Amino acid sequence: MLSQVFWWSSIALEIVLLVRGLSSRLAYRLPVFYGYIAFVVLQDLARVFAFEWNPQVYRGVYWVTEFLGLAVGSLVVFEIYRVSLAAYPGAARMARNALAFVFLTALAKGLAAGSPGWQTASTALEIERALRAVQATAILALVALFMFYSIPFGRNLRGILLGYGFFIGERVICLTFIPPQGHHFWFYAYSASYIVALGLWLSHLWSCQPTPEPKANIKLEDGYQRIAAGTRRRLQETRGYLRKAVRS
Amino acid sequence: MIELWSLIAGVVLLLLLMAVAIKGWLAPRQFQERTRASRELGAMEPCPEEFVSRIFSPADREFVRGLKAGSIERLFEQERKRVALVWVHQTSAMIRKVMREHAEATRESKNLEFSTEINILAQFLTLMAVCWILSVAVQIGGPLWLGGLAHFGQRLSQQVTKLQESFQAGVLAKAERVGRA
DSSP: HHHHHHHHHHHHHHHHHHHHHHHHTTOOOOOOOHHHHHHHHHHHHHHHHHHHHOHHHHHHHHHHHHHHHHHHHHHHHHHHHHHTTTTEEEEHHHHHHHHHHHHHHHHHHHHHHHOTTTTHHOHHHHHHHHHHHHHHHHHHHHHHHHTTTTTTHHHHHHHHHHHHHHHHHHHHHHHHOOOOOOOOOHHHHHHHHHEEEHHHEEEESSOOOOOOOOOOOSSOGGGGHHHHHHHHHHHHHHHHHHHHHOOO | HHHHHHHHHHHHHHHHHHHHHHOOOOOOOHHHHHHHHHHHHHHHHOOHHHHHHHHHHHHHHHHHHHOOOOHHHHHHHHHHHHHHHHHHHHHHHHHHHHHHHHHHHTTOTTTTTTHHHHHHHHHHHHHHHHHHHHHHHHHOOHHHHHHHOOOOHHHHHHHHHHHHHHHHHHHEEHHHHHHOO
């Protein structure tokens, strides 16, 4: 019964979000995110019909759409990166390197754990958990970078980041504890996390808000080495200052 | 192992996003406030060097001890601890300001270097860790104890250097003797 409530309420919220996105024209500015929401509506409807029709078919439909959703969701992370860092090529370069590091580390970890029987022994749930954890780490790296470089976010993009990040974080935690069979607390927490994410998206994406424009940078483009050398010197001076004060 | 790693990633992500949502980080308003705060910090006078050198120095304590008044000594230690904490806080704010200015200047640079940025970040994190350790040490033992500890560390390091030098000299002398023989 509770599962049905989650199902239908999430479908209703997704449709409201899509309608609002189209009427406020946000769907044209953030096409990947709204494409993801449209995909999830179709996915939910396909699951409902499959569940009503044949529970065996539902199992297959569930896992196929779940992994497709994961792939489309990764494009949402890419859209957040692309839109937020469009005016900041330096921070964008750092983000690319940080994301490459996260994916290479995950790949190396996966290969290291990949003993001959590993792939066959893993359940779909375990694979999803590992992939969602990689997604969570990538979002974590991006948020840390946004904070480090003081990237200002508009209300809309901030909402997408908060909602999707919350959904992934909650999903990863639930997948760690969720049992393979049956409906327990973590099963419902897993479904409820998406409703919370939808609530966050609706509140932040109700209307189109202007994206803050970066202030014109008067510094020379080739001055990076000079700025970096200056920062290192200032940090070294502070280190000397600290040492001198404590040893005085 | 993968389960634990996933759990940590999920929990850290949730906590960070909660902080972002509650504190209003990443919102444009917050950056305006931050810029204002950094301007205020820039306008703030740095601590004079002669004043800073006295915070961790035992000279004043010895003078107060000479008065042989327990209450004055306690008051002095409390005050000195407060001053030391303010100084540590001010220094860590200065370090954060340097990094903020660096980040704001370089985020739009097309030729930013990953390795240089990581190097600067490591320097920044080390300094922040030193400030944090200083703050904890001042709260636990007081600035004078910390000053004593620093002097002890310095003496110890000088003794180790001397010992190392004499050891190297001994090794060289031995090598020369073997060479002559």
